Amino acid sequence: xxxxxxxxxxxxxxxxxxxxxxxxxxxxxxxxxxxxxxxxxxxxxxxxxxxxxxxxxxxxxxxxxxxxxxxxxxxxxxxxxxxxxxxxxxxxxxxxxxxxxxxxxxxxxxxxxxxxxxxxxxxxxxxxxxxxxxxxxxxxxxxxxxxxxxxxxxxxxxxxxxxxxxxxxxxxxxxxxxxxxxxxxxxxxxxxxxxxxxxxxxxxxxxxxxxxxxxxxxxxxxxxxxxxxxxxxxxxxxxxxxxxxxxxxxxxxxxxxxxxxxxxxxxxxxxxxxxxxxxxxxxxxxxxxxxxxxxxxxxxxxxxxxxxxxxxxxxxxxxxxxxxxxxxxxxxxxxxxxxxxxxxxxxxxxxxxxxxxxxxxxxxxxxxxxxxx
Numbered sequence: 001x002x003x004x005x006x007x008x009x010x011x012x013x014x015x016x017x018x019x020x021x022x023x024x025x026x027x028x029x030x031x032x033x034x035x036x037x038x039x040x041x042x043x044x045x046x047x048x049x050x051x052x053x054x055x056x057x058x059x060x061x062x063x064x065x066x067x068x069x070x071x072x073x074x075x076x077x078x079x080x081x082x083x084x085x086x087x088x089x090x091x092x093x094x095x096x097x098x099x100x101x102x103x104x105x106x107x108x109x110x111x112x113x114x115x116x117x118x119x120x121x122x123x124x125x126x127x128x129x130x131x132x133x134x135x136x137x138x139x140x141x142x143x144x145x146x147x148x149x150x151x152x153x154x155x156x157x158x159x160x161x162x163x164x165x166x167x168x169x170x171x172x173x174x175x176x177x178x179x180x181x182x183x184x185x186x187x188x189x190x191x192x193x194x195x196x197x198x199x200x201x202x203x204x205x206x207x208x209x210x211x212x213x214x215x216x217x218x219x220x221x222x223x224x225x226x227x228x229x230x231x232x233x234x235x236x237x238x239x240x241x242x243x244x245x246x247x248x249x250x251x252x253x254x255x256x257x258x259x260x261x262x263x264x265x266x267x268x269x270x271x272x273x274x275x276x277x278x279x280x281x282x283x284x285x286x287x288x289x290x291x292x293x294x295x296x297x298x299x300x301x302x303x304x305x306x307x308x309x310x311x312x313x314x315x316x317x318x319x320x321x322x323x324x325x326x327x328x329x330x331x332x333x334x335x336x337x338x339x340x341x342x343x344x345x346x347x348x349x350x351x352x353x354x355x356x357x358x359x360x361x362x363x364x365x366x367x368x369x370x371x372x373x
Contacts, residue, residue: 035362036342037354038076039322057089057329058346059149061122062098064337066344067091068351071123075338076353086123090116092150094193096160101150101194102126103164106143111172116194129195133188136199142166142186146266148212148329150188155219158242162190163221165211168202180228180263185211185235187223187243200239204249208235212269213243216278216311224282224312226257226264233257234267234284236312254315255306259287259299268330268345272356277369278311281332281359283345285325286318301325303347307359309368316368319359321345321352 058068066072069087070079090105100119106112114133117126135141143166144150150164166188170179185203190196203211207229214222221239223246234257237249258265268283286304303325306318326348333339343359345352356365 035355035358037321037352037358039350039352041349041351057087057091057149058331058344059091059093059100060331060334060339060344061093061100062095062334063122064334064339065122066331066339067100067123068346073122073338075333075340075342076344076351080124083123085117085126089145089147092162092164092194093152094162095152095154097193099193101162103131103144103194103197105145106141106172107145107174109172109174111141112143118194131194132196134196134198136168136186136202138168138202140168140170140199142168142188142199143172144188146210146327148267148269149331151213151215153215153219153221153242155215155217156242158191158219160191161242162194163213163215163243164188165213165223165225166199167209167211181207183228184208185223185225185246187213187239187246189243198244200243201245203235203246204237205235209264210266212267214269214271214280216271217276220311222280222312224252224255224267224269226266227251228263232260234282252312252315255282256284256286256288258285259289259301262299265300266327266329268328270330270332270343272332272343273335274356274365277309279356279365280308280312281330281343281356282306282308282315283321283328283330283347285328286320287325300348303328303345303350305330305343305345305354305359307356307365307368309365310370313370317360319361321354322347322350324348324350 072079090103092101102117104113119126147165153161166186170182184206185208187200188197208225211225223237225235227235234252234255236252237246272279283305285300286302287299303321306315308315328347331344333342342353
């Protein structure tokens with residue numbers, strides 16, 4: 001039960017911290033026995049993607065270190081100096097070795113190149129390596145720019161496989177709106193520690209793009225994609241073969257894909273490691289009254305998180321993180337590290353850390369688990 005709430009104004013943004021009556025803000029380990037959220041504007045850097053915003057992607061290393069374009073070893077309380085190579089898309093954590101891989105993400109106007117960087121010390125130093133990339137069945141090399149971080153599969157015959165969401169830009173052209181209905185999502189995977197990468201079969205629906213994926217407890221890969229064709233909500237599919245093919249596609253009835261009349265938005269997605277349950281957290285702007293211009297970002301406000309307790313089948317609870325918003329990224333802390341119990345979000349110049357109790361408004365999350373028949 002929360003006994004007091006303290007509001008702190010930081011750098012023109014509201015930093016909301018739910019803390020004890022002794023006025024000690026939790027740092028590092030935060031138990032899930034109470035609500036906690038902390039929102040800060042930290043080292044905003046323009047990266048060509050989000051004006052005046054965070055450099056984007058965030059991930060958590062095996063030792064609990066947070067990696068953005070800087071490193072935090074205390075759960076996001078303090079940060080190192082900027083490490084230019086570290087920021088941006090294209091990172092995959094190899095949980096077998098603990099190595100962090102940074103692939104050339106490619107992007108609009110260019111296909112990805114055949115190299116990557118490897119770090120064995122949670123992102124502080126990097127070594128460049130040559131790699132092999134295999135195109136998809138249509139001959140395209142997918143880019144991973146704009147997608148969430150890659151993962152290591154933990155279950156089934158593909159245990160240890162590295163898997164990352166990806167997308168195909170036809171002609172590597174993101175500026176021609178006439179091509180939007182033909183771009184499509186996919187994934188890349190490696191079974192040799194990142195030396196060789198294969199491309200999955202195309203996503204079942206064209207017009208999809210920036211995506212995220214997680215592995216569920218039974219080995220199923222849950223895929224959540226932006227949709228440029230704008231049916232309104234997120235595009236979902238599954239893989240039962242370690243990310244090689246995608247089936248059972250549908251439009252999620254709850255999760256939005258950005259404001260209306262805008263061709264989708266970049267979302268965050270993460271699975272929490274709590275008691276073996278498939279608890280997913282999704283982040284997106286939540287604004288039903290978007291602008292009319294297809295390329296407008298004015299309606300990307302009200303960054304919100306949703307929680308699912310059944311592997312994405314239902315999303316019974318959501319909570320507003322900030323009235324600001326844009327592209328968003330999520331990462332989850334690791335047990336028995338300084339990040340334990342925390343969820344991390346970045347969006348448009350904002351860094352937030354909170355726990356599951358905060359998302360559920362302090363209610364016991366077990367109450368949201370599916371009822372047994």
